[in-house]
Amino acid sequence: FAERLTAAYGAEKARAILAAHRHEAPVDFTVKADPALWAERLGGIVLPTGTVRVERLSANVIDxxxxxxxxxxxxxxxxxxxxxxxxxxxxxxxxxxxxxxxxKTAQLILAGADVTAVDTSKNRLARLKQNLDRLGLTADLVQTDLLDYRPAELFDAVLLDAPCSSTGTVRRHPDVPWTKTMADVEKLA
Known part of the structure; x- marks a missing residue:
């Protein structure tokens, strides 16, 4: 991993990236309403995007x-x-x-959109449904391979956050340098 960073960014930037990876990542929360209230309750701050950021959690997220x-x-x-x-x-x-x-599905629903959430994985779609249920939100859920998906009518907008190499998430997932290979990255290209 370090060698790939050095090849891509040079030695100085690679060292800075690796140093940043050693620090615990903050936890960000998207709130349905009143970010200032939730920043106070969770012990965080409101970012310019309206996201609430907590540097260190005092408990498990579900608690x-x-x-x-x-x-x-x-x-x-x-x-x-x-x-x-x-x-x-x-x-x-x-x-x-x-x-x-x-x-993102939840964000779109809260913005007033009629959302169809599509994913190829049955298990991941079940997790999405659990999350929406907890939030009290609903969407049309479709399990299919995108290459086979033929909706009955066109959409006004499409959001595609395609799967990635996860190399930008090392602070949250420190196993990534050992579990992702260049072959994994190349499969996504």
Whole structure:
């Protein structure tokens, strides 16, 4: 992993990236309403995107206030940006492709869209449904390979956050340098 970083970015930047990976990542929450209230309750801050960021959790996520009530979900602030880029989608038909675990799906629903969430994995789609149920949200769920998907009518917008190499998530998933290979990355190209 270090060798690939050095080849891609040079020795100095590679060292800086590796040093950053040694620090625990903050946890970001997308809230359904009132980010300031949830920042106070969770002991965090409100980022300019409206995301609530907590540097260190005081408990397991499921034990935090608001989890069981569906007031928020864990979603990295960077992952929340694509859904925000659509602007006003109220009343629009939107497809969320490769949708699990459902953070962007939830964002689109809260923005007023009629959402169809598509994923190839039965297990991941079940997780998405559990997440939406906890949040009190609904979407049309479709399990299919995208290459075979033929919706009855066109969508007004499509969000595709395709699977990736996970190399940008090392702080949250420190196993990635050992579990992902260049072959994994090349399969996605």
């Amino acid at each position: 935090l206030p608001g989890f069981a009530d569906g007031a928020w979900w864990v979603q990295d602030t960077a992952a929340s940006l694509p859904a925000r880029l659509f602007g006003d989608i109220s009343g629009k038909r939107v497809a969320d492709l490769c949708a699990a675990p459902g953070g």
